[in-house]
Amino acid sequence: MEWLTDPWAYPFMQNAFLAATLVGLICGITGTFVTLKGLAFMGDALSHAIFPGVVLAYIVGGSFLIWAMVAAVIVAVLIGVVSSHARLNNDTAIGVLFVGAFAVGIAIISTQQTYARDLTSLLIGSILGVSRRDLYLTALVGAFVVTVILLTRRELSAIAFDAVFAEAFGIRVRFYELLFLVLLSLTIVMSLQTVGNILVLALLVTPSATARLLTVRLPAMIGLSAAIGAFSGLAGLYLSYHLAISSGASIVLVATGIFALVFLFSPRTGIITTAIRQQRHYPHPEHDTFASS
Amino acid sequence: MNTTPNGSSWLETDSLSVHFGDRSALESVSLTFAPSEIVALAGPNGAGKSTLLRCLAGVLQPSHGVVRLHGDVIHRPSPDVVYVPQRTAVDWTFPSSVIDVVLMVRMRRRSRFRPYSKEDRSLAMEHLAIVGMDHLANVQISQLSGGQQQRVFLARALLADGSIYLLDEPFTGIDAPTQELISGLLGQLCQSGKTVISATHDLEQAAATSDRIILVNRTVVAAGPPDEVLTAANLGAAYGGHFSALARLAGKDAA
Numbered sequence: 224m225e226w227l228t229d230p231w232a233y234p235f236m237q238n239a240f241l242a243a244t245l246v247g248l249i250c251g252i253t254g255t256f257v258t259l260k261g262l263a264f265m266g267d268a269l270s271h272a273i274f275p276g277v278v279l280a281y282i283v284g285g286s287f288l289i290w291a292m293v294a295a296v297i298v299a300v301l302i303g304v305v306s307s308h309a310r311l312n313n314d315t316a317i318g319v320l321f322v323g324a325f326a327v328g329i330a331i332i333s334t335q336q337t338y339a340r341d342l343t344s345l346l347i348g349s350i351l352g353v354s355r356r357d358l359y360l361t362a363l364v365g366a367f368v369v370t371v372i373l374l375t376r377r378e379l380s381a382i383a384f385d386a387v388f389a390e391a392f393g394i395r396v397r398f399y400e401l402l403f404l405v406l407l408s409l410t411i412v413m414s415l416q417t418v419g420n421i422l423v424l425a426l427l428v429t430p431s432a433t434a435r436l437l438t439v440r441l442p443a444m445i446g447l448s449a450a451i452g453a454f455s456g457l458a459g460l461y462l463s464y465h466l467a468i469s470s471g472a473s474i475v476l477v478a479t480g481i482f483a484l485v486f487l488f489s490p491r492t493g494i495i496t497t498a499i500r501q502q503r504h505y506p507h508p509e510h511d512t513f514a515s516s
Numbered sequence: 517m518n519t520t521p522n523g524s525s526w527l528e529t530d531s532l533s534v535h536f537g538d539r540s541a542l543e544s545v546s547l548t549f550a551p552s553e554i555v556a557l558a559g560p561n562g563a564g565k566s567t568l569l570r571c572l573a574g575v576l577q578p579s580h581g582v583v584r585l586h587g588d589v590i591h592r593p594s595p596d597v598v599y600v601p602q603r604t605a606v607d608w609t610f611p612s613s614v615i616d617v618v619l620m621v622r623m624r625r626r627s628r629f630r631p632y633s634k635e636d637r638s639l640a641m642e643h644l645a646i647v648g649m650d651h652l653a654n655v656q657i658s659q660l661s662g663g664q665q666q667r668v669f670l671a672r673a674l675l676a677d678g679s680i681y682l683l684d685e686p687f688t689g690i691d692a693p694t695q696e697l698i699s700g701l702l703g704q705l706c707q708s709g710k711t712v713i714s715a716t717h718d719l720e721q722a723a724a725t726s727d728r729i730i731l732v733n734r735t736v737v738a739a740g741p742p743d744e745v746l747t748a749a750n751l752g753a754a755y756g757g758h759f760s761a762l763a764r765l766a767g768k769d770a771a
């Protein structure tokens with residue numbers, strides 16, 4: 224029991240626990256559509272594309288969250304515009320723009336003297352530095368993202384299921400795709416302080432991929448993904464506290480561990496469970512009915 | 517504008533042309549469609565059948581000319597036009613069951629703040645029953661055969677309830693009972709006052725089940741009742757004369 228209650232004695236740990244659970248939950252929900260729409264590369268790109276915004280926040284001053292969001296939204300819109308060109312597919316547009324944006328950040332930062340420390344916290348997060356104010360902002364942005372996703376769930380899933388149908392049905396496909404990219408950018412920026420921009424992709428993709436293995440219903444997938452994300456945040460932070468390892472890494476490792484367990488042992492789709500079931504059903508391959516024909 | 521009052525202009529194209537880059541897929545196509553008719557679009561591969569249907573559906577903007585629906589030029593898809601494309605971009609791994617797919621078309625009638633109602637679900641089940649798929653309502657969509665998938669998309673189209681149905685090759689890759697089922701349903705749609713326009717490669721079937729056949733090959737080669745359109749001269753003009761069934765079909769007409 225003390226193992227569970229100990230860390231809560233410190234106010235900064237309380238903030239950290241709340242932030243980690245919240246970020247896990249929200250990434251789990253946004254991540255469901257990242258997985259369904261095959262946007263993992265896009266998520267990765269956006270988490271890097273905000274770099275120039277972060278750099279500018281350090282240099283010019285002002286809210287790091289706002290600068291990062293501005294950078295992410297600009298890059299998301301540019302990717303949408305470039306990939307609408309008939310000869311370039313989405314992945315190509317992402318590749319061109321995210322490295323370009325990253326380079327802008329590096330160019331700006333190379334004019335500065337003291338950036339090593341700030342850079343590390345951007346890459347792996349600094350969850351123990353989360354203040355009450357940061358927490359409120361995270362909750363606010365998160366509530367906004369989740370509300371919009373839930374209200375547009377039918378359009379988003381119709382587009383992910385069958386974009387040709389969605390368009391013919393009169394859904395404004397490009398509008399909703401852009402809207403989702405903006406929501407994804409907000410989710411990523413909101414998660415930066417907690418897990419850092421390298422690991423945020425894992426929170427977007429891993430819980431939803433795990434949920435996908437467990438269910439064939441979309442509402443259940445969203446719920447499971449949110450629950451796995453929140454649990455990973457909470458459990459990961461305990462691990463990090465007790466084993467003294469980086470919090471971002473331990474959160475992601477919990478999520479990855481759950482994925483591995485489900486991948487191997489889930490009742491319906493686990494590869495080991497399936498193999499055992501097949502053994503039971505076909506114990507004697509020499510009696511195969513096709514062999515006699 | 518030459519729009520006639522009160523619905524007498526149902527659906528029409530006015531010198532419609534579509535260019536992809538410097539290639540032209542359709543050239544000055546002017547057609548009119550009336551309520552309660554079944555029209556077949558025929559022509560060789562690459563003739564522009566799908567392109568024409570996409571213009572009528574409002575998902576493709578013509579390079580020149582216009583499509584008018586009930587007298588108004590359309591610039592985007594209308595709820596009154598139900599389009600079932602030739603190739604869908606369906607993600608078969610998507611976590612949804614057969615009934616979820618059919619329910620999609622109730623989206624417009626249901627507030628985004630509410631889940632689908634009992635009424636939505638029972639309507640979806642009714643339409644699945646029409647195509648004989650109600651017993652598979654809760655099956656994951658990826659577990660269906662191609663023909664079963666086609667039936668589900670047809671149920672969804674029926675539930676969408678437009679006044680114009682555009683179907684791109686609904687009979688391709690489908691067994692005889694399903695073909696019969698689909699053409700029976702299309703006949704019923706037509707009887708209830710709807711227009712059904714489908715692209716097809718099966719001229720015999722088109723001749724047997726359509727009120728009108730439109731032969732296209734970049735332009736309209738011929739349009740009218742099957743026995744007037746399916747002549748050796750027209751088929752030769754549309755298919756370029758290398759069509760072994762030409763003689764047979766034209767012969768049957770003459771007989």
Ligand SMILES: Nc1ncnc2c1ncn2[C@@H]1O[C@H](COP(=O)(O)OP(=O)(O)OP(=O)(O)O)[C@@H](O)[C@H]1O
Nearest residue numbers: 536540541559560561562563564565566567568602
């Ligand atoms: N998106 C596109 N970009 C470029 N060219 C296109 C596009 N869609 C169609 N085309 C061209 O337009 C022409 C007509 O194509 P369309 O798909 O309408 O033919 P179709 O009559 O439906 O043929 P099929 O019987 O093979 O389905 C073809 O030459 C095709 O190459």
Ligand SMILES: [Mg+2]
Nearest residue numbers: 565566602684
């Ligand atoms: Mg076609």
